Amino acid sequence: MQDTTPTNTTPPKPYDLVIEAERVMCPARGVDAPSAIAVRADRIVASGPSIQPSAAQTIHFPDAVLLPGLIDLHAHPACRGSVFGVEPDRDILPRGTTTVCSQGDAGADNIAEYVEETILASRARVRLAINLSRVGESTEEGCFDRLEYADVDLCVAAAEEQREFIWAIAVNVSSHACGTTDPREIMRRGLAAASRTGLPLLFGMRRPEDWPLSEQLALLRGGDVVTYCFRRQPHCIVENGRVLPAVLEAREQGVLFDVGHGMASFDFDVAEAAIADGFCPDTISTDLQARHIDQEARHDLPLVMSKLLAAGMPEADIIAGVTATPARLLGLQEKIGSLVIGRCADLTVLQAEPDAVLTDCSGNHRRGPRWKGVLTVRAGTVVYNASYGASLGSPAKNQSTTLPRSPSVNSG
Numbered sequence: 001m002q003d004t005t006p007t008n009t010t011p012p013k014p015y016d017l018v019i020e021a022e023r024v025m026c027p028a029r030g031v032d033a034p035s036a037i038a039v040r041a042d043r044i045v046a047s048g049p050s051i052q053p054s055a056a057q058t059i060h061f062p063d064a065v066l067l068p069g070l071i072d073l074h075a076h077p078a079c080r081g082s083v084f085g086v087e088p089d090r091d092i093l094p095r096g097t098t099t100v101c102s103q104g105d106a107g108a109d110n111i112a113e114y115v116e117e118t119i120l121a122s123r124a125r126v127r128l129a130i131n132l133s134r135v136g137e138s139t140e141e142g143c144f145d146r147l148e149y150a151d152v153d154l155c156v157a158a159a160e161e162q163r164e165f166i167w168a169i170a171v172n173v174s175s176h177a178c179g180t181t182d183p184r185e186i187m188r189r190g191l192a193a194a195s196r197t198g199l200p201l202l203f204g205m206r207r208p209e210d211w212p213l214s215e216q217l218a219l220l221r222g223g224d225v226v227t228y229c230f231r232r233q234p235h236c237i238v239e240n241g242r243v244l245p246a247v248l249e250a251r252e253q254g255v256l257f258d259v260g261h262g263m264a265s266f267d268f269d270v271a272e273a274a275i276a277d278g279f280c281p282d283t284i285s286t287d288l289q290a291r292h293i294d295q296e297a298r299h300d301l302p303l304v305m306s307k308l309l310a311a312g313m314p315e316a317d318i319i320a321g322v323t324a325t326p327a328r329l330l331g332l333q334e335k336i337g338s339l340v341i342g343r344c345a346d347l348t349v350l351q352a353e354p355d356a357v358l359t360d361c362s363g364n365h366r367r368g369p370r371w372k373g374v375l376t377v378r379a380g381t382v383v384y385n386a387s388y389g390a391s392l393g394s395p396a397k398n399q400s401t402t403l404p405r406s407p408s409v410n411s412g
């Protein structure tokens with residue numbers, strides 16, 4: 001037998017990548033301390049303050065926070081086929097989000113292309129809340145403009161066929177989505193598809209003048225997710241500074257509430273009143289879509305998180321709302337959303353500008369720290385490093401990088 005033992009070579013480094021940071025935060029593990037994470041191949045293989053930085057690449061952040069890769073539960077990742085689509089690897093992954101979920105960009109008619117052209121073609125992990133509408137968001141008209149688009153049998157068949165990529169059924173009963181179609185009938189069909197597949201709903205509400213919010217929310221089941229929870233209008237969960245009883249009852253039943261910031265769904269007054277009343281959102285999401293791409297300040301998940309911080313949401317709850325909680329909703333908690341050894345090495349490092357102006361969708365301003373992604377690691381590979389610019393792929397090996405000091409994210 002041939003001896004294949006290598007001779008006269010230096011022993012391999014124990015890790016491919018070590019990231020040291022002033023703060024390492026993992027709400028799932030209750031960790032918030034100076035520490036380091038070590039990666040081999042696509043896995044987290046060690047963590048703790050005493051890791052020997054014996055790695056092919058070591059990156060040191062003296063004043064930043066290292067988190068599990070961020071999860072954006074509601075956005076519009078789509079390389080093709082959606083009028084709202086943004087390219088996940090270009091517009092989302094470099095900004096700290098390693099897992100992004102589509103709100104209904106595809107339905108039964110175009111899900112095969114969506115899986116092929118977006119989910120399988122992207123380095124970012126992409127999951128879909130399949131649209132109850134068979135056409136998804138492929139046309140300029142509302143997805144439920146025609147009642148026959150809400151085809152339960154087609155939706156169920158498509159969801160079952162592509163189950164590994166689908167976490168929910170998207171049902172938005174807004175007048176924008178429904179036009180003159182009866183929202184109650186859309187909801188009835190959405191619930192039928194959800195119960196036949198065992199999937200939760202990702203639900204967008206209707207203005208109360210058309211349909212009382214209490215009636216809409218009473219139809220939801222534990223595990224369903226209401227998005228756009230901090231809108232000012234045309235529907236609002238806060239009245240006279242207090243969260244509506246119907247909303248609290250829905251939460252009591254296990255219904256979850258998601259931000260879905262978007263172009264019109266985040267209002268500081270509403271968020272501050274709800275948070276002061278003890279009502280924090282379960283998940284924080286961007287609702288990032290094509291019209292955001294040329295905006296200043298550039299819309300991304302760290303920016304939305306910063307606005308929640310300015311609105312009074314506790315920092316640990318913010319981090320949980322973009323890591324552990326969405327990971328659980330996606331059924332991926334054994335893989336992502338925490339810094340447990342053995343998990344996929346999806347990692348994000350954020351630094352904060354200490355005193356930024358933050359603006360909501362109504363044009364109101366607040367001042368506060370503004371988080372920015374400075375490093376994104378996807379499945380063990382550095383896909384964005386601010387000190388190298390926005391390029392996919394690892395910088396040269398054997399490089400040790402220290403980013404310049406910047407103010408702490410802990411100042412808010």
Ligand SMILES: [Zn+2]
Nearest residue numbers: 074075103287
């Ligand atoms: Zn959306």
